[in-house]
Amino acid sequence: MSTYVALADVNEGEFQNVQELAAIWGDVRADIEGLDCELRDAYVLLGDHDALLVFDAEDEHQALEVSMAVERYGVHLDTMEAIDVDDLGKVVEDI
Template sequence: MPTYAAIATVETGRFQNAQELASIWGDVQTDLEDKNCHLIDAYVLLGERDVLLLFEADSREDALQASIAVQRYGISMDTMEAMNVDRLGELVDEL
């Protein structure tokens, strides 16, 4: 199952405090699961972006649908397919 990294920005003014933002994570995880995705981990970031989500998806289409579903919470995601660094050796062997 491919892994995806989504770097997200939370809409300004959408949540009044960190507790309100934390209260939606169960719903976000449910939405991901409804789109055939499994949330591996989530991190709050300091800087230009607010959240990093790592998840697995059955397909690129499922990852796209999950990204769209999460946007309804006021979270805009840039989603990228991720590959474990350990696989780099396999790629070199294939070349």
């Protein structure tokens, strides 16, 4: 499995308050796990984006399915594959 990170931006029109936003995270986790992926971490951010999701998926297709599932809740994701710094030497060797 590969690790993916997604910078999340909440569509404010979808949520009346922070409690409503917090209430969807259990459903988000369930949807991700229903796609045979694992939500490893989720963080609320201060700054340009609202949240950061870290999840494992088999491939880009599965990562896209995760993004589409989460976006149904009114949360836009910019998803990208993450490579562990410890694996950087292996990547360089392949070039």
